[in-house]
Structure formats: structure tokens, C-alpha cells
Amino acid sequence: MTVELNHTIVPARDPQASAQFLAEILGLSVDPPVAHFTPVTLANQVSLDYDQLDDFEPHHYAFMLGDQEFDAALARIQHGGITHYGDPACQEIGQIYHSQHTKGRRGTYFRDPDGHLMELLTRGGTGS
Structure with a gap:
């Protein structure tokens, strides 16, 4: 049997609202x-299981999207007035990054309602 990630728990002050926020950006339900978990399942069947917690450190979650899905998600971010960044330090406001290695x-970064740093990125090709 191969080893696969099945799920991860995402702490949230309001699990339903946080799950809905991410699902809408990704075009999921x-x-x-x-x-007591509120799950969002990705295409590879890994689920993000949102769980109510009042005190936690923000985490980083990265999502690989196809080019069309990335463009659609970025449009939803922009249309929703969600600040996004071209860097993980959240300094390059309103930018996307272009990898020099791939x-x-x-890709781009944004914060969810609980302060988690979400990253959307495309696969790209191999570097030259």
C-alpha cells in the first residue's frame, strides 16, 4: 500500500464560515x-477538516491548481476584495509570483478568516 495524506485538521473559530470561505475560492463545496468536523474535500480526496478552536497559531496550506482553476480562483479573490500577495511575508500586495525554478x-497567498496563510499555485513546467 502506498502512503497518502487522508485529511488534516484546520483549527477555526467558526468552522462552517471558514470552510465556506475556502470552498468558494477553490470552486468547491x-x-x-x-x-464535529466541517470538511472540504479536494480533488485528490484529501479533506481539510475544520474544527472549532478558539486559540491556535495560524498554519500554512498550499493548493495545487490547474491554470484555469487558478485564474478562476484568483478572479474570485479579487472580486471578493480579498487581499492577496506575491510573497509569503505578505509584502507584495495584489501580486502573484512567477517561479524562477519551475x-x-x-502563485499567490491570502489569509483566511482565521489568519491561516493560504497559497494557490500552478504546477508549471520544469525549469530550464
């Missing part, structure tokens, strides 16, 4: 609750 890779 929020799954029915599982116990030809064609683009």
Missing part, C-alpha cells in the same frame, strides 16, 4: 459534517 508556475 463544503461536505456534510463528520462528527517554468510557468504562478
